[in-house]
Amino acid sequence: MTDLVIRPLVAGEENLFTSMPDPLPEVAKCGYADGIAGGGYRPEHTWVALHGGRVVSRAAWVLPPGAVGRPWLEWFDLNAEPEIGAELLRAAHAALGGPTLYHAALPPDWRHHPAAAPPMAAARLAGLVEQGERLRFTGTGTPKPRPADRRYDFRPAADRTEITALVNRIAAPQILTGTETARAVAGIDLATDPLAWLPGPPQTWRVALRDDEPIGLAAAAGDVCYPMIAYLGLIDPDALDALLADAVTVLLAGGAHEVVADADTYRTGVVAGLRRAGFRPVRARITFTPAG
Structure with missing residues (x-):
């Protein structure tokens, strides 16, 4: 031209x-x-x-x-x-x-x-290099009914200390929503330091328990730009469906009409869990980084 x-x-x-x-x-x-x-x-x-x-x-x-x-x-x-x-x-x-x-x-x-x-x-x-793909999901309305999983109980987090202790035990969170923005805007790794990015009180975090032992953590963040599951990490991966349903229920009870969640496409089990919970993908996001 x-x-x-x-x-x-x-x-x-x-x-x-x-x-x-x-x-x-x-x-x-x-x-x-x-x-x-x-x-x-x-x-x-x-x-x-x-x-x-x-x-x-x-x-x-x-x-x-x-x-x-x-x-x-x-x-x-x-x-x-x-x-x-x-x-x-x-x-x-x-x-x-x-x-x-x-x-x-x-x-x-x-x-x-x-x-x-x-x-x-x-x-x-x-000269940019493709690094990974994430899907954004949205869910509206009551989660799809599923048989109650009586292995797990749920409660709000006690305080920031409990949240930090659980984050330190979770090697790779299953759901991180807005992690690219947190890193680009504030230099924060949402996987390892979510409290530095999420402003809500500790009680907005949900703890999953099995036999009274914490085995999962979710941030049901209804006070950010839109209601979202900002963080969800599990020590017991079998608790995904139950903790996801609990977090969505809490957000809907707080007045949310739509809930957002992001997941890496390679986490096929997480993607399937979001679909089981009634979420649908609305956007893919592929990150490219400078070579070298």
Whole structure:
């Protein structure tokens, strides 16, 4: 494309960014104008590729106010060959001081959507490496009825000390919702230090017990941006269904109409457990990191 122009936006050009039709409208996003108003998106962190004055690729890096890290690529669309998108990314990376993380938001069945492939191919050409895929689930209404599992009891966490002790015993939590945001915004590892990110009182955490021994922990977080199971970790993996149902029931009793939960796609047992509980996938998120 001999007349290709790649450049960042200048203030007041929000309409140029939004002039490109969304190739994946089924993926819910924060509006670009809303992101500009909130301070997360900035014109100098937003790049477009123009061919004949028409936007054929766009990319927006986000850095929320107060965030401790570098901007990360949150929005990247491409209606051209992958090399055009890679050229845009290389130009932006040079201006931003080097490649950054890219969190690609996609439909959960993205492999069946042709529009999903070009941006990821462009990211690879620009030197980014795919690291993992997570699914976002939502559940509405009462959990699907299941036979009561009388092996387990549940109660609120006693205090932060109990929560920390259980977190230290759980090697790899089954559910971590918003872990990418916690790390990018505040440098917090949600798996090992969830209390640094989750603001609610200890009593919003649920402890699963078997024979009076704690064997699981869940953060039924109803006071963050939306009701979610922010953390769920198990010492006894057989307690997944029971603890998941307990956490959802607590959130619904607190007035939630929809509950959100994230899980890695390779955790097939967790994904199956969420489906059994009545959750459905609404978004996939693939993380790309700079090579090396």
